[in-house]
Every structure is written in C-alpha cells, then in structure tokens.
C-alpha cells in the first residue's frame with residue numbers, strides 16, 4: 296500500500312453500541328485516512344476508515360494506559376447500523392479511542408496524526424492529558440482559526456491558501472515562524488489573550504515586503520530594498536529575547552514556564568513540540584549572540600569571527616571535501632553582551648585610529664548600503680609611517696589609485712557586530728574572487744571608513760535589472776550561457792576559498808557579486824559570514840535573504856557551507872530567468888514554498904544546455920547530502936563553457 300505514514304498494532308474502541316469492547320486492530324495512517332484493519336495482511340477491507348479531514352481533535356485520555364481519543368465529525372457516508380444511528384442521533388461528533396502498547400508508540404501516533412490532519416495544527420503533539428491547541432481552517436468563514444492573532448493577520452495578507460495548509464501545515468508554521476523572526480516581528484508576544492479567527496482587517500504589510508503587487512522592475516527594486524534592509528530586518532535572534540508561547544491560542548493556553556527543557560502551559564501540561572524546538576532555537580541564538588560579543592572582547596587582529604555556540608546535537612558534516620578544517624578552539628564561556636566601547640576597541644585592532652580625510656578625495660557616490668554609503672574615491676596621500684603597521688601587507692597601495700570607501704556611522708548602527716564581522720572576514724580573506732579589503736579607519740570613535748578596491752562594474756543585479764528594463768518588462772537573460780558560466784565559476788572559486796577557510800558566506804545573491812572593468816567577478820558583503828569548526832560543522836541561525844535561502848535555513852534546521860551552494864543555484868536561476876524563483880510571491884508564501892516545494896525548477900529548462908541543467912541539479916537538492924560541494928561543482932562541465940574575462944568585459948555595459 297502506498298503513502299503509509301505510520302502503521303502498527305493498537306487496541307481500539309469506538310463510542311456506540313459496543314463501546315465497552317476493546318478490539319485489537321492493525322492501524323494505518325496514510326495521506327488521507329486512518330484505516331483500522333483486522334490484521335496486518337491487509338487482505339480485507341478496513342473495518343473502519345476515518346478521513347483525516349474529518350478529525351477535529353486528538354487528545355490524550357486516561358481511559359486506559361497509553362490511550363488517546365480521536366474526535367471526528369459525523370460523516371454521512373458512515374455505515375451505521377440502526378442501533379448506532381440512534382446512538383449518534385444527538386451527537387455530530389464521534390469518538391474513537393486508541394490504546395498503544397507503549398508510551399513511545401503513543402507519542403509516535405500523536406505526532407503522525409497531528410502532522411497529517413488539516414484541522415489540527417500540525418504543530419502540536421500533546422504528551423500528557425488533553426491537547427488544547429487547535430489550528431485549523433473554518434471553511435464556512437474561509438478563515439484560519441486557532442492561530443495567534445499575529446499569525447492570523449500575516450496569513451490574511453499572504454497568499455497562503457487552505458490548500459497550502461492542507462498540503463503541508465508544518466511548512467506554513469515554519470514559514471510563519473521564520474517570517475516573524477526575520478522581520479523582528481513580535482506578533483505573538485504583543486497579542487492579547489483573546490482568541491480570534493482570521494476575520495480581521497488586513498494588516499498593512501511592511502513596506503519592504505510589498506514586492507508582489509508591483510511591476511517587475513519596481514518589484515525588483517523593492518526586493519532590492521528588502522535585501523538592502525536586511526541588516527535592519529535580519530538576524531532577529533541577535534536582539535530578540537525568548538518569546539512566550541502564543542497567548543491567544545484557543546482556551547487561552549499559555550506557557551508560563553520552561554521546566555527541564557519541556558514546555559508546560561498554565562495547567563502544567565506539555566504543549567507543542569515544535570514550539571519547544573522554536574524556543575530552544577531562540578535561546579541558542581541568544582547564547583550565540585552573547586558568544587560573538589564575548590569573542591570580540593577576546594579578538595586579536597589576526598583572527599576572524601568565531602561565533603561560539605553549542606549547536607544542538609550537531610552532527611559532523613559528512614561531505615567535507617570542501618576542506619573544513621579541524622576544530623580551532625573550544626566553546627567559549629558565554630557571558631553578557633559587550634557594549635559599544637568594546638566593539639570600537641575591537642574594531643581598532645583592525646582599523647587605523649586616525650582621520651583619513653587628508654588621504655582621499657571623494658569623486659562620486661557609488662552606491663548605498665544599509666549601513667552607509669559607498670563612494671568612489673582617489674587616494675591622494677599614503678597614511679603616516681607609524682600607521683602603516685596596521686596596513687595589511689597583502690595590499691599594495693599607491694597614490695592616485697581609485698578606491699571604494701564605505702562610510703559607516705557607527706552610533707547609528709543597530710547591528711555593529713555585523714559590521715565588525717564584515718571587517719574581520721575581509722581583513723583575512725584575500726583572494727582574487729573576493730573584493731579586496733585595503734584598510735579601515737575609525738574617526739573619533741564615531742565613523743568607520745572601510746577602504747576597498749573599486750569595482751566599477753557595480754553589482755550583478757544591476758546588469759540583470761538593466762536587461763529586464765530594456766525588454767519591455769519581459770524576463771530574459773542579460774547574459775549568455777558562457778558569460779553565466781564564467782560568473783558562476785568565479786563565484787565558485789571565491790566560495791571554495793571561503794569554505795576552505797571554514798567560512799560560510801550565507802548571503803550569496805546577485806547583489807553581492809561585484810564586477811570590475813577588467814571583467815573580474817568578486818564576492819562581497821561579509822556581514823553574515825560565519826566560521827565553521829568540525830565540532831560545530833552545522834549551524835542553526837537564520838540568516839540570508841529569503842528568496843535565495845536554502846530550505847534547511849527556512850526550516851530552522853542545522854546547516855553547513857552547502858547553504859551557499861543552494862544560494863548559488865538560485866543565483867544561477869536569477870541569471871537565466873532574470874529573477875529568483877518565487878519573487879512574484881509575497882515573502883511569506885515564498886518562504887512556505889521554499890520550505891515545502893523542494894528544488895525549484897527553471898521555467899523554460901529547454902532553453903538552456905544539459906550542462907547548465909546538470910549543474911543546477913547539483914546545486915539545488917533539498918537533501919543536503921545530495922547537494923554538491925563547491926569543490927565538486929568546480930569539476931562540472933558547465934564551467935568549461937565559461938568565457939574569459941576579456942570577452943565578459945566587452946559584453947557588459949559599464950556605468
């Protein structure tokens with residue numbers, strides 16, 4: 296039999312005529328039904344089949360040891376004897392009682408049934424007594440019910456449908472959790488105790504997320520804004536506190552304590568396994584943040600960021616052909632967050648503490664980032680002799696060279712540690728496919744100037760946008776296959792370098808690929824980089840930009856350097872089709888689709904060569920162990936299609 300989710304022997308009785316009789320049955324859960332068979336040979340019709348859509352509640356009950364009750368709506372299709380018809384007359388709900396051999400088995404059944412029943416939350420697996428949290432859909436009202444108000448509002452304004460919920464309610468929940476975290480929303484905490492359904496006025500979507508209602512170019516620029524806003528909206532874990540359990544769930548269940556890592560509601564009952572995981576992730580992220588700040592205090596000028604967190608039962612990454620190194624140090628003790636002065640002090644281990652204005656002449660603004668503006672400048676003087684010791688010996692500096700200067704007002708930055716992160720990674724990462732960091736200055740402990748090589752071609756997104764704009768809104772690639780192959784190869788080389796140094800970039804996308812007038816392609820934006828060690832070869836922090844995000848990040852699982860490979864695959868689709876998958880969807884729906892849909896596909900796969908398709912297929916398996924490492928990708932035939940920098944240089948328009 297196909298689609299079996301769980302099966303095994305149980306005892307059961309239904310209410311009705313023979314309600315005193317416990318009968319041994321072989322129970323099967325598939326995608327649509329709970330089927331009760333007389334034996335495990337399944338050679339007869341089931342004695343009872345219960346449509347999962349009819350199940351309105353499942354709860355543990357003290358009727359018998361290891362027992363739960365399934366409450367389902369009466370179904371006209373039920374074959375009722377006259378006696379049983381009489382029995383059920385006044386009751387539109389029916390109960391089935393199931394008793395399992397062991398406590399463990401009971402939990403297994405509860406989890407499996409909750410995961411599959413559309414009228415149940417999919418998020419809850421009660422382990423003791425009565426399960427009180429229901430999330431479902433009211434077909435009459437056309438609304439989701441039983442969800443926290445904040446989620447209700449988000450669902451209302453999103454394009455997530457009942458069908459989506461029915462298909463994979465877990466993915467919807469994951470998307471909601473992720474969306475909230477990503478935006479630093481606190482819908483759950485801010486809610487009142489009253490339970491409401493989704494019959495609410497639509498919440499005004501956050502401006503940065505109105506990406507689905509616009510024309511392609513506006514959409515893209517808005518999505519760019521969204522991407523640019525990431526330092527405001529991402530890494531909420533770095534600032535968020537542990538949130539209480541949603542207080543507006545039905546029956547006003549609220550979690551009041553965390554005892555022995557298990558969640559209890561006010562009655563001391565266990566609730567929602569997913570929420571336990573969710574809140575534990577929150578705690579871990581908070582600890583990670585503390586660890587990062589602790590690290591800054593200890594940081595010496597030659598080290599790169601080493602966030603330290605005890606990853607939850609971190610498995611060792613199996614595919615380590617990307618050159619993950621041996622562990623570098625043990626977990627640091629976790630202490631309180633460092634303050635502004637400490638961050639400045641640490642920045643000064645990398646940046647020169649002098650006013651650099653006399654050394655540079657500003658020419659024009661080259662771009663605007665979330666943390667500050669980037670200027671094209673000319674070096675007109677070298678720093679003083681005694682400051683030269685701070686200058687990285689990798690870089691040769693000459694008067695009259697053109698440089699990019701990123702000016703950051705530190706006091707205005709909500710996420711100074713990200714800037715620090717970027718500085719440290721750039722200082723240590725010198726490679727021809729990484730934007731070259733030259734030096735940095737701190738002015739009056741207020742302003743940070745990061746001096747980089749100037750990439751006059753701007754970012755890859757601009758090239759893709761220019762093509763979209765010049766083609767009457769029709770999406771087509773600005774680049775031919777050999778140019779795309781070239782960009783991918785260069786990006787892979789940069790990633791190989793980073794991964795070989797245990798660094799995950801975590802935000803690979805066209806915005807973070809810069810081009811120069813020699814046709815060179817380089818990775819930039821290291822704010823979200825993180826270092827892996829063998830002990831912590833998988834991480835669980837949520838970073839990146841939604842549309843490029845790997846499913847394991849959206850699903851809040853542990854992850855490793857392969858998230859960059861996924862993002863590279865999405866960037867490849869972006870280059871072929873002009874935009875990443877799901878850009879037309881609202882972000883919440885996009886997150887749901889990433890979590891649920893598996894590998895995204897090209898809209899017109901027939902338009903690209905087999906080599907390109909093979910490469911893409913290697914980048915985008917949902918199963919991480921099936922996804923190629925960057926080292927492996929570099930052997931793919933697709934990269935042999937690459938043109939040279941000269942040809943590439945001629946093909947792209949310079950600003």
Ligand SMILES: Nc1ncnc2c1ncn2[C@@H]1O[C@H](COP(=O)(O)OP(=O)(O)OP(=O)(O)O)[C@@H](O)[C@H]1O
Nearest residue numbers: 523661662663664665666669699747748749750820
């Ligand atoms: N080295 C460079 N050479 C030329 N232009 C650059 C350089 N670095 C950045 N830019 C331009 O400046 C824009 C903003 O860059 P920045 O790195 O600040 O962006 P961001 O990643 O969105 O911001 P942030 O790092 O503050 O989050 C880029 O989109 C790019 O066009």
